[in-house]
Amino acid sequence: MNKFRLAALALAACAVSLLMAACSGGSPAASSSSTSSAAANASASAAASGPAIAGRMITVNGPLGSFPVPAGAKVGENIGTKSSIVIVFGLISPSDVSRFYASELPKNGYTITTNTMLSKAGNTGALIEFSGHGFKATIDALDKFPGPSLAGIGDTNVTTVLFSASK
Numbered sequence: 001m002n003k004f005r006l007a008a009l010a011l012a013a014c015a016v017s018l019l020m021a022a023c024s025g026g027s028p029a030a031s032s033s034s035t036s037s038a039a040a041n042a043s044a045s046a047a048a049s050g051p052a053i054a055g056r057m058i059t060v061n062g063p064l065g066s067f068p069v070p071a072g073a074k075v076g077e078n079i080g081t082k083s084s085i086v087i088v089f090g091l092i093s094p095s096d097v098s099r100f101y102a103s104e105l106p107k108n109g110y111t112i113t114t115n116t117m118l119s120k121a122g123n124t125g126a127l128i129e130f131s132g133h134g135f136k137a138t139i140d141a142l143d144k145f146p147g148p149s150l151a152g153i154g155d156t157n158v159t160t161v162l163f164s165a166s167k
Contacts, residue, residue, distance in 0.1 A: 053100040060085055064133060064163065068104045070096065076153040085135070085163040090153030097141035097159050098126040105130050110137075137163040 054071040062080020069075060070092045077088040092100070098115055105112050110132035118125045128139040138161075145158040 050099055052103065053096055055100060055104055058087075060087070062163075064135065067161070068100075068108055070100045073159070074153055076150065083165040085161075087161040088150055088153065089159050089161075090150075090157055092141070092159060093157050094124050094126040094141035094143055094159075097139065098128065101128050101130075101139060105132075109133060131166065134166055135163040136166050137161060 055068045056071050057066045058069055058075060058078065059065070060067050060080055061078050062085040063082060064080070064085055067085075067087065069087070069089055072091055073089040074091045075087065075089045077086060079086045095117065098117055102112070102115055105128075110130045112128065112130045114127060114129040116127045118127065124143045126139070126141040130137055130139075139159060140162075141157070141159040143157055145155040147155070149155050150158050150160075
């Protein structure tokens with residue numbers, strides 16, 4: 001895999017994280033179920049209302065081995081090195097991403113520290129932070145990705161999962 005492509009995707013994931021953080025800063029329209037400490041998993045599950053979303057495991061290009069994604073997701077990128085992994089998928093709304101991972105991450109040995117839904121100027125997104133299996137990670141899901149089409153999946157309902165090795 002081209003190192004420059006990995007760097008570009010990592011930057012895209014960071015841009016999404018920054019956008020999500022900007023959406024929550026001082027906005028009365030921001031809806032948050034953000035949590036910290038041991039209550040994170042309970043709050044993340046409480047924030048996830050509605051029927052369970054089916055999932056599937058994908059083989060991850062990197063040391064992680066596999067990772068769950070919603071069954072209907074179209075995976076556009078799956079790039080890994082020893083210390084980082086980037087997964088990009090589309091077709092799943094931010095609220096469904098939040099709900100899916102609220103239940104799937106704990107089942108797969110991860111600890112959720114944040115699961116937040118955000119809204120600003122008619123755009124919605126989800127930000128999930130978690131750790132486990134030697135990694136810290138973020139999941140950023142946006143209903144409208146701010147920029148060009150990503151990884152052949154368009155710019156609507158784009159989710160990036162960015163893992164970095166825990167130190």
